[in-house]
Amino acid sequence: MNLHDVETPFLAVDRHTVLTNVHRLRSRLDRLGTALRPHVKTAKSIDVAALLDDGTPGPITVSTLAEAEAFAAAGYRDILYAVGIAPHKVARVTALRERGVDLIVLLDSAEQAASLTAGIPALIEIDCDGHRGGLRPGDPALLTIARTLEDTGADLRGVLTHAGESYFADGDDELRAAADNERHSAVRAAETLRAAGHEAPVVSVGSTPTAHFATDLTGVTEVRAGNFVFFDLVMAGIGVCRIEDLAMSVVVTVIGHRHDKGWILTDGGWMSTSRDRGTSRQRVDQGYGLVTDLGGTLYPDLLMTDASQEHGILSIRPGSTAALPDLPVGARVRILPNHACATAAQHDRYHVIEPGSPTIRATWPRVRGW
Amino acid sequence: MNLHDVETPFLAVDRHTVLTNVHRLRSRLDRLGTALRPHVKTAKSIDVAALLDDGTPGPITVSTLAEAEAFAAAGYRDILYAVGIAPHKVARVTALRERGVDLIVLLDSAEQAASLTAGIPALIEIDCDGHRGGLRPGDPALLTIARTLEDTGADLRGVLTHAGESYFADGDDELRAAADNERHSAVRAAETLRAAGHEAPVVSVGSTPTAHFATDLTGVTEVRAGNFVFFDLVMAGIGVCRIEDLAMSVVVTVIGHRHDKGWILTDGGWMSTSRDRGTSRQRVDQGYGLVTDLGGTLYPDLLMTDASQEHGILSIRPGSTAALPDLPVGARVRILPNHACATAAQHDRYHVIEPGSPTIRATWPRVRGW
Numbered sequence: 001m002n003l004h005d006v007e008t009p010f011l012a013v014d015r016h017t018v019l020t021n022v023h024r025l026r027s028r029l030d031r032l033g034t035a036l037r038p039h040v041k042t043a044k045s046i047d048v049a050a051l052l053d054d055g056t057p058g059p060i061t062v063s064t065l066a067e068a069e070a071f072a073a074a075g076y077r078d079i080l081y082a083v084g085i086a087p088h089k090v091a092r093v094t095a096l097r098e099r100g101v102d103l104i105v106l107l108d109s110a111e112q113a114a115s116l117t118a119g120i121p122a123l124i125e126i127d128c129d130g131h132r133g134g135l136r137p138g139d140p141a142l143l144t145i146a147r148t149l150e151d152t153g154a155d156l157r158g159v160l161t162h163a164g165e166s167y168f169a170d171g172d173d174e175l176r177a178a179a180d181n182e183r184h185s186a187v188r189a190a191e192t193l194r195a196a197g198h199e200a201p202v203v204s205v206g207s208t209p210t211a212h213f214a215t216d217l218t219g220v221t222e223v224r225a226g227n228f229v230f231f232d233l234v235m236a237g238i239g240v241c242r243i244e245d246l247a248m249s250v251v252v253t254v255i256g257h258r259h260d261k262g263w264i265l266t267d268g269g270w271m272s273t274s275r276d277r278g279t280s281r282q283r284v285d286q287g288y289g290l291v292t293d294l295g296g297t298l299y300p301d302l303l304m305t306d307a308s309q310e311h312g313i314l315s316i317r318p319g320s321t322a323a324l325p326d327l328p329v330g331a332r333v334r335i336l337p338n339h340a341c342a343t344a345a346q347h348d349r350y351h352v353i354e355p356g357s358p359t360i361r362a363t364w365p366r367v368r369g370w
Numbered sequence: 371m372n373l374h375d376v377e378t379p380f381l382a383v384d385r386h387t388v389l390t391n392v393h394r395l396r397s398r399l400d401r402l403g404t405a406l407r408p409h410v411k412t413a414k415s416i417d418v419a420a421l422l423d424d425g426t427p428g429p430i431t432v433s434t435l436a437e438a439e440a441f442a443a444a445g446y447r448d449i450l451y452a453v454g455i456a457p458h459k460v461a462r463v464t465a466l467r468e469r470g471v472d473l474i475v476l477l478d479s480a481e482q483a484a485s486l487t488a489g490i491p492a493l494i495e496i497d498c499d500g501h502r503g504g505l506r507p508g509d510p511a512l513l514t515i516a517r518t519l520e521d522t523g524a525d526l527r528g529v530l531t532h533a534g535e536s537y538f539a540d541g542d543d544e545l546r547a548a549a550d551n552e553r554h555s556a557v558r559a560a561e562t563l564r565a566a567g568h569e570a571p572v573v574s575v576g577s578t579p580t581a582h583f584a585t586d587l588t589g590v591t592e593v594r595a596g597n598f599v600f601f602d603l604v605m606a607g608i609g610v611c612r613i614e615d616l617a618m619s620v621v622v623t624v625i626g627h628r629h630d631k632g633w634i635l636t637d638g639g640w641m642s643t644s645r646d647r648g649t650s651r652q653r654v655d656q657g658y659g660l661v662t663d664l665g666g667t668l669y670p671d672l673l674m675t676d677a678s679q680e681h682g683i684l685s686i687r688p689g690s691t692a693a694l695p696d697l698p699v700g701a702r703v704r705i706l707p708n709h710a711c712a713t714a715a716q717h718d719r720y721h722v723i724e725p726g727s728p729t730i731r732a733t734w735p736r737v738r739g740w
Binding site for chain 1 (some may be wrong): 438453458481626629631637641700709711715
């Protein structure tokens with residue numbers, strides 16, 4: 001089985017590039033003296049996670065209880081569920097904990113704290129940049145929640161924050177500032193808890209951009225990042241990676257041409273790429289993605305410019321004088337995605353390749369659902 | 371099992387509303403004297419399709435060979451695969467035909483025609499509005515393709531067109547004009563083929579907007595439409611349906627609040643709604659969707675305004691003076707989607723309800739992949 005004969009559209013993942021991306025971040029965090037708790041929400045794959053930790057299950061972050069259950073079944077025992085807990089989900093958390101999994105939940109309200117049962121460990125979510133949930137670091141509710149957790153017998157492990165706005169940072173200085181602010185917000189909140197007599201041993205921060213730009217992680221006990229295993233055009237657009245670091249692409253087949261419009265039509269529509277157009281808010285809009293040949297070489301200024309459910313349209317970037325490549329019906333190309341998390345979610349498995357070879361080495365399933 | 375206890379996020383489908391939507395379109399087409407060949411790409415569900423045809427498998431349209439194979443296994447024998455055929459897919463087409471399925475393919479080039487084997491029926495795709503692929507109705511390549519099909523022994527069944535630009539129509543007059551143009555383009559191309567001695571018995575047109583606005587279908591032998599089973603906010607925005615005709619929604623749970631920002635946070639992010647923001651190009655931008663209570667009553671001017679992977683943000687429409695409803699942690703609401711095809715694709719099953727009751731009557735699986 002190789003890139004030329006698997007049914008299209010399908011996801012190709014370059015295992016070597018994943019390993020390089022993992023090595024880069026691990027080395028950075030080793031130098032900064034902080035642990036990595038990878039977020040498995042991007043790849044949702046036991047096999048990709050095995051590349052992160054040499055096959056020995058380490059600490060992970062999940063975005064759904066379905067991921068927690070799948071990774072627990074694969075031997076993972078230290079799992080942080082990093083979406084604010086809904087009270088009805090506590091029963092599934094308890095069931096996993098009874099199977100020996102140290103599953104940690106997240107919350108930012110006394111209502112949630114009151115819904116926990118004794119022994120469940122929790123982090124309090126801190127809002128460092130106004131991105132979505134969490135308490136501002138100085139919010140007096142921090143201590144109210146800590147007391148509610150004490151009352152229920154739950155286990156206050158510490159604090160967590162995520163610099164979600166770093167995805168919109170412009171340049172290295174803003175990225176470093178976002179990382180500093182992320183660290184400072186979390187450490188300040190932990191110190192507030194400790195000053196009031198709570199242990200709060202965990203200070204968890206992270207996003208792929210800040211993880212790659214932090215220069216000081218004093219006081220931080222773990223960094224979460226997920227997207228970095230594959231990277232994508234949004235990450236390249238903000239300068240966190242290069243285009244050649246993108247490990248995942250969608251392989252599609254040419255099914256037609258509109259010579260009058262300068263279009264090449266493919267069998268890869270939004271069902272295979274997702275509707276995510278994250279680069280439309282960046283300095284360079286990459287459409288639905290950049291286009292490479294099966295070997296990974298970019299076609300100059302060729303973009304996937306539009307998508308129906310099962311049709312993609314490739315055309316030359318507006319304003320460019322590049323020529324449309326000659327791609328006959330049946331030719332295959334690869335689309336580099338805007339947002340790896342969203343594109344991967346459209347597929348049930350990865351087709352694993354190594355550089356310089358079209359051979360599919362393995363197919364790796366993804367976890368789905370909630 | 372009911373709407374209050376299924377794990378969130380999940381898809382709810384109101385069976386009664388689907389039946390009403392189906393009855394409306396069937397009645398229209400009966401009056402116009404044309405057959406319906408429903409497109410199953412929206413629901414991708416054998417069970418939803420059974421509501422279209424009283425359980426007797428009729429003619430259908432599919433967007434993938436995976437759908438063709440699943441529906442063939444369920445007894446469907448008249449299947450149109452309405453995405454331009456890639457040569458490598460012909461083997462799967464042949465395998466289905468050998469199992470007694472009249473599977474019809476689509477093409478718009480002599481290269482594709484030459485890739486077919488004897489006996490495979492094909493429609494030639496006509497471009498009526500510049501939306502994506504197809505030949506313009508007067509293109510001389512029409513006859514070249516017809517001759518190539520004769521040479522290969524394939525079976526030229528006729529022509530197909532899809533008024534894809536009708537999704538961007540503004541008002542009833544433009545919708546009627548799009549329907550007229552769709553019919554006229556297809557009939558003209560069929561007449562060109564017939565004048566040259568080809569039978570071309572099939573004249574297939576369709577899109578959900580034009581199917582609901584056509585006033586004359588003379589010369590058309592079948593109408594394709596898919597979205598109408600569920601409808602969505604894009605269809606409501608162009609006036610094809612009312613908000614109360616939307617049959618599908620995403621049920622989510624409140625997990626937090628940002629009182630300072632006027633936000634309600636839920637456990638339904640883009641993973642459950644998709645990234646499709648079709649209404650952003652319409653007169654009224656509905657964000658990621660309108661919000662109702664579990665009974666289906668709209669909260670005034672409450673929108674899902676932003677989405678992370680597993681977080682949704684609900685807030686009041688900009689400029690509105692409506693009050694944010696009091697929805698405590700644990701409360702459940704329903705999100706009406708921009709684009710039913712894209713939202714449904716994020717899920718593996720439907721939870722089927724009837725009006726006025728929270729009881730889940732059934733769960734219906736979806737077909738996935740290619």
